[in-house]
Amino acid sequence: MSNELMSIKIIYERFPHIQNKIETNDHQIVLTNQDMVFYQMVQFFKAPKQIPFNLNMIYDHLRDQDLLFAIEVIILFFQQDTTLVWAVDQTYYDQHLLRDQFVGQYKFSKMVEEAIEGMKFKPSMIHTYWRRKTDRIPNADLIIDGTPYWKRSTVACFIEKEKERRENKRRENLGK
Structure with a gap:
């Protein structure tokens, strides 16, 4: 896991059973709808050009802290785990989410x-x-x-x- 993206590491810290499910492909590990959102998110983060991620999953299944956590992880993915955000002096994540x-x-x-x-x-x-x-x-x-x-x-x-x-x-x- 040392080469894992930061966004994936954070998901695994909060949801270790998702990491176990991904690494073992164990069909005995049952995931809730909320867990499935993060499971699919990890799959997307690992291969964003091959695996789509539907934002409707977040809207349909996440609330409160889980919803905010998902948004933070998505921002982290794009700002730190990709090179898609680089010409910005101060990022939204720095300016708004960290203030709390x-x-x-x-x-x-x-x-x-x-x-x-x-x-x-x-x-x-x-x-x-x-x-x-x-x-x-x-x-x-x-x-x-x-x-x-x-x-x-x-x-x-x-x-x-x-x-x-x-x-x-x-x-x-x-x-x-």
Whole structure:
């Protein structure tokens, strides 16, 4: 699989049974209508000049997260796995779809407050910690015009570490 296209790798990560079906051609592996959309998509990605892909499958069978995932994978295929998109300064994928993966100070604080009961973590605190480089919060993943942004996964990791830190501090205080 090391030579697989990035778009196919992402589909296989989310739907390993589709990879198993394609690699083994096992007729015992039953696919749902949603699975069949991604199965056909992989077949198309592997041989786009020989195997057609009907967008009606997406319209008929996918909703919500699966629908958005299919769109992202199609964009990824054309932008990164082919040479059909190359004379573009900033791609649609970069400009629109990736914005949802980054959060600013306000959303960072809301994610923390929602995940850790009783914790007050104001955007102004995040700004202060970030400006002072106190190591209290993670480094920003992206800085645009002096404004920090973090990947959602970075914030999630911070939340887990903060929960651990709080639990260790609670245990330490019980021991005193």
